[in-house]
Amino acid sequence: MTEFVQPVNQSISHFQLGSMNDVDNFDIDRLNSSLQYGDHHIIEDNTKKKERKKLKKKEEENEKRAQRQRQKEEKKARKQEEKQRKKSKNEQQLLSSKRILNTQFINKSKARIMMLDDTEEYLDLGKDDIGKILYTRVCDLIRLEEKDYFGLTFIDNENNRCWLDNDKRVRSQLKGVDSIFYFQVKFYPPEPALLQEDIT
Helix, strand or coil, X not given: CCCCCCCHHHHCCCCCCCCCCCCCCCCHHHHHHHXXXXXXXXXXXXXXXXXXXXXXXXXXXXXXXXHXXXXXXXXXXXXXXXXXXXXXHHHHHHHHHHHHHHHHHHXXXXXXXXXXXXXXXXXXXECCCEHHHHHHHHHHHHXXXXXXXXXXXXXXXXXXXXXXXXXXXXXXXXXXXXXXXXXXXXXXXXXXXXXXXXXX
């Protein structure tokens, strides 16, 4: 145990005896160098702390900048995706509307109606419309209430003027002839048995 205990006088080297007033014997250079060394260590620590703070601040700024850049890129990507989605949706709507128009064009056509005053009216003519439907549309168009005294005629393949049958399909009656109809006056109702006399 005594081996580890060192005498005090060995641990302090070059111990100077005397007072501070004894200038000749006091080693000022040694004192200054020890103080400078201590200050230098403190200054180094402060500069290292400042450098670390600067580095940390730069890293934080770089991280924030990178995060902002990522957010911008994500926003741009979302906008691009939304744009693509809208574009594909518009294309799908356009295709579906074309299909609808094509089927409507196949299923519907226009019937030209020549009125009594030689004016022309155009009405939709469905594939399965019967004569009564077309005639009702014409009467509704001109706000006609006395429907029994009027009718529609057309010219067939042999240039004969024919009355449109209200119970048959219009297209089957035309048989390849243009859908041109003439609104004309009948001098008797189509079914006289249904006519009732008005007592005046």
